[in-house]
């Protein structure tokens with residue numbers, strides 16, 4: 001029995017496939033699946049951003065994942081394999097949010113966690129008894145050591161992913177994590193997390209990406225984890241709530257444990273926009289001070305923001321450029337706030353009759369599909385690309401990377417950020433939202 005697992009890439013510029021020489025960030029799902037299936041089952045993973053899908057594979061079962069709009073490519077791959085007579089199963093966030101929609105293109109959909117469902121589905125497949133849907137949420141987040149070797153022979157970055165938590169206690173209406181897990185938040189036993197980090201170290205890596213959608217929500221856990229990580233002398237990156245800046249003790253501990261970069265979903269510089277997304281716990285008036293505290297603690301700040309929420313205006317989107325430059329954010333990323341089917345935000349926008357583009361198969365996070373409150377959809381799309389171009393003008397890239405005091409202390413690091421920024425700029429001018437570095 002052989003399984004081919006595919007992590008599809010995305011389309012850009014009218015059906016061109018987005019390809020990279022290297023995929024720096026990789027997901028963890030294939031390494032977990034390879035470890036939870038019976039030993040005699042062969043498991044091959046294809047990361048389509050850096051590899052080509054072998055449509056002539058001898059695999060018995062095709063398993064397709066998909067983040068956000070990459071599901072569109074996933075559907076096309078599924079259709080092609082179905083045409084060739086293969087059995088296709090799909091899973092991951094997007095399939096889980098709209099399982100009935102996705103079932104049209106494959107034989108079975110796994111909703112949510114796959115650790116129990118995937119082996120169960122495999123057994124049913126062997127017995128000719130495949131079910132349409134599987135939904136076996138984990139009660140406790142635990143799994144065997146992921147088979148990282150599946151990823152290490154691929155063209156990836158100099159770090160591997162390790163998961164601490166899954167789900168999120170917050171209730172941001174646009175977020176897929178909240179809308180799938182509904183406040184459920186599970187953290188793995190610290191020994192299990194450390195086991196995985198030690199394995200990564202054994203494999204020769206000095207860095208890891210800590211996966212957790214809100215590591216700051218359980219401070220006792222975070223303290224214990226940092227104390228253990230510190231002993232391993234590794235560098236790590238993660239995403240986090242900006243509120244970490246308000247806790248100097250934790251910030252110091254996180255930094256001393258080897259954390260070098262944190263990414264913050266700060267979303268918007270309009271408090272009204274944050275309030276409308278159920279994210280009022282974030283305080284825009286504190287952002288600059290918080291970013292400074294985090295940077296001063298020796299942690300680099302990257303940001304994720306969305307434009308097009310109800311508090312946003314053309315002026316506030318333009319002002320976002322100054323915010324990013326003034327705060328010298330080294331790696332800023334932006335998306336157009338998109339009502340992703342299956343989220344509360346989608347239901348809200350439909351209920352208010354503000355969905356302008358009803359063809360969900362065209363949503364890509366870089367083109368407005370809903371009627372914003374303070375501008376037209378076209379104005380929003382244009383303001384979005386202008387924002388990206390302004391933030392990534394050569395002058396502004398220099399200001400955020402090499403023309404800063406810290407450059408002298410660590411020129412190599414800032415030259416690396418310069419490289420990332422120039423690469424993002426190159427993508428932006430091709431009409432590609434930079435998200436895969």
Ligand code: B12
Pocket residue numbers: 007008009010025026027028029032049063064065066067068069070089090091092093094097110112113114115118161163167175176177211213335340365433435436437
């Ligand atoms: C690492 C990561 C990336 C990396 C690597 C991407 C890659 N292609 O490998 C980078 C940074 C490049 C990236 C990019 C993007 N990402 Co991303 N990413 C993540 C992140 C932080 C971790 C993923 C992970 O490994 N999780 C741990 C594993 C164990 O969990 P999992 O992937 O969910 O898998 C479990 C289940 O979902 C299920 N499952 C997953 N796949 C499959 C497949 C099958 C067949 C089955 C049966 C089950 C199954 O079983 C697994 C075990 O339980 C998540 C956040 C998160 N909370 O997971 C976002 C996340 C998955 N990304 C997301 C998005 C939107 C994107 C982008 C589309 C961003 C954008 N707007 O452009 C791009 C797409 C790039 C691409 N070409 O794939 C969203 C997905 C939302 C959605 N509705 O689909 C998330 C949830 C972030 C968020 N909060 O919104 N991403």
